[in-house]
Amino acid sequence: MPLSAPPSPRRAPVRADPVVRPVRAEAPSGAVPSRLRPADREVLWLYLLTRVAVWTTAYCTRWLFPASGDARVPEPVLASFEHWDWGHFLNIARDGYFPGEPGEGDNREAFFPGLPLVLRAVHVLVPHWTAAGLLVSFVAGAVAAVALARIAALHLPGSRAGGRAVLFLLVSPCAVFLAAGYSEALFLALALPAWLAARRQRWLLASVLAAGATTVRISGLFLAAALVVLFLTTLTTRRDEGAGRKRDAAWLVLPGLSALLYFGYLYGRTGDPMAWKHAQERGWYRRFRVPWEAWSQTWHEAFDHTQATGYAAQFQADLLAMVLGLVLLAVLVVRRRWPEAVYIALTLWALGTSYWYMSVARSTLLWWPLWVGLAVWSVRRRWVALAYLCLVAPLSTVLAVTFMSGRWAG
Structure with a gap:
């Protein structure tokens, strides 16, 4: 539906359902609709x-905030995106996890292989690594935006909720x-369609997409x-036979198998299936601590x-985000949205629960x-x-x- 179309004045406003219920699909057999609808095009x-706004900001940043205060020539615009975690994804895609001896390096095994694998594949067609990473995030972000709008529309049909959700995220x-060239866009491009498919009881599709999301981030297991x-x-x-329910339930193990494949690879190379977690502990102090000590x-x-003021400001932002997350969790519990509450x-x-x-x-x-x-x-x-x-x-x-x-931004 168009984002500008208000709810019909002849109907009472549709209230969001606080209890999770399956949503019947518009397409035959309950499949997730693949064709773009007018609302999808507006979201895109x-x-x-x-994206134009992001690139405008990148262009201005290269001119106004150069690495050297007396620079006469700005760095390339692509250099705006070549910071921090991007270096790890690039190194994995280009050189693999263990270019040297296992246990020696930059703790890159802390990052799951989904994005590096996609990046390596796209690099075959796009020779510039940074451009390839930006292209992956650009396409994945578009998929995620459409999926998020459709999910929001399920909660409040006949309203502007879909477009609003995408706007608020972007x-x-x-x-x-x-x-x-980070993993968030690719994760959302898999996780949100997985959730949409599950809401429509397409469990095989949901499980396959969630398995893909798990190759990108450990958050896939939470999904x-x-x-x-x-x-x-x-x-x-459900009204189908017990065999159908068992089959659908069996598909839900796929995300776990996806994670086990990576753990098995790490075990084969290092003898430690949890090498990814230990790399996080070494590189980013993600050692377990009880919640109140971490706070x-x-x-x-x-x-x-x-800390330097820039880092201190990021710690303040993380504190605020944790409070926001706890409030969100409380709202989900009160509204009995148990699946989303589990994820959060x-x-x-x-x-x-880290350092x-x-x-x-x-x-x-x-x-x-x-x-x-x-x-x-x-x-409302x-x-x-x-x-x-x-x-x-x-x-x-x-x-x-x-x-x-090039400064730390979280």
Whole structure:
């Protein structure tokens, strides 16, 4: 439906259902519709406009914030996206996980292989590695945008919720990472269609997509757990034979098998199937700590002047994001949205039980219940959208410039 079309005045507003129920598909046999609808095309136009904004910011950053204060010639625009984690993905795609002896290197095994594999494949057609990474994120982001809009439309049919959810995601403070050669866009391009397929009870498709998401990030296992809970909550609505239910349940093991393949590879190379986790501990201090100790340590780094101001500001952002995540979890529990609550709870546990918080703010990009919830709220309360945009627009610009100028941005 067009994003500008208001709800029909002859109908009572449709309220979002607080209980998860399966949604019947528009296409035959309940398949996820593949053709673009008018609402999808409007979402893609919105996506393209925000990409123009990102590239405009990148261009201005190269001229206004050069690495050297007295530079006369700006660096190439692509250099704006060649920072931090991109180097790890590039090294894996180009040289593999263990170009030297196992256990020696930059802890790159902490990163799952999905994005490097796709990047290596695209590089066959796009010789420039950075351009190949940006192309992957560009296409994946478009897929994710359409899927997110369709998910939001399931919660509040006949409204602008779909477009609002996409808008809120694309202008969120950490949205620059959806444009960079990072794993967030590719993960969403697999995870959101998986969730949409599951809502339509297409469990094989959902499981295959979730397995793909698990090759990209460990968060794919959290998605798989949410799919299991969604499957269990829909059992009472199923009318097929028990064999059909067992078959659908069997598909849900695919994301776990996907993760086991990577763990098995690490075991074969290092003798340690959890080498990815130990690499995170060595490189990023992701050692287990109880939640209150992790909060205390992050608060100390954020406000006790132990870090440079740029890093301290990121710790403050991670604290705020953790609070936001806990509020979101509480709302999901109160509204009895158990599958989404499981996904958010597992995510918060993983992020909130390390030495300190790291990249929690960036992780909000993957919290689709947040963007759907904000969209539904904004449809019912007109001031929400305006307040949100006024609040996050400057933050999004500042974080984009921070990242593109080579500073730590989460």
